[in-house]
Amino acid sequence: MFGIVQGGVDADLRRQATRATVDLGFDGYAIGGMAVGEPKPAMYDLTELVAEPAPGGPAPLFMGVGKPEDLVHSVARGVDMFDCVLPTRNARNGQAFTADGPLTLKQARYTRDQAPLDAECGCYACRGFSRAYLRHLFMAGELLSHRLLTLHNVTFFRAHARDARGDRGGCVRRIPGSVLRAVCRGERRGIGGPSAVSLSSGAAPAHLLGQLRNGAHRLR
Secondary structure, three states: OEEEEOOOOOHHHHHHHHHHHHHOOOOEEEEOOOOOOOOHHHHHHHHHHHHOOOOOOOOOEEEOOOOHHHHHHHHHOOOOEEEOOHHHHHHHOOEEEEOOEEEEOOOHHHOOOOOOOOOOOOOHHHHHOOHHHHHHHHHOOOHHHHHHHHHHHHHHHHHHHHHHHOOOOOHHHHOOHHHHHHHHHHHHHOOOOHHHHHHHOOOOOHHHHHHHHHHHHHHO
């Protein structure tokens, strides 16, 4: 059972709620009430604040997050689990997430595209079906398109989260170049105040910082 930490964008309330929730001794605790329109720098600052109070304890679950770049930022601040409708909801709307960014199959340019959704993905949808065929299924209202795109998106997000945590080697290639560049630009410019500074102050895992810097350098 997980306790859910609330507190809006008030740092003091978040700090109090986190300590009280952790002290109750749940199996884990979750960050709730964020990713609802607040500025991203504020979300990252509060994520780091909430993830701090339990060193050596369970890493928090982030509810409602998120986009690929949010996973990278959140893992760097100590989050280990995510719960979000984005992979499945976007699949039902014809969008696939790939290493090169999102791909929207409703666009006419995929009508005759025989490539897989993502050449680096080994999921069933990428191994067996072209973008053109998946687009045909979606435009025809075939529910199989929802299932295949969901399968792909969940596979992509699981690999993306594993790579951000450093569960396997050579993972920087799986993080989209646009995400790497955005994260590293924020680190260099100090965007977001303390949350961005933490990326270079030791709060982020060393392997992740190395992947972000080296990957962005190679992908420029």
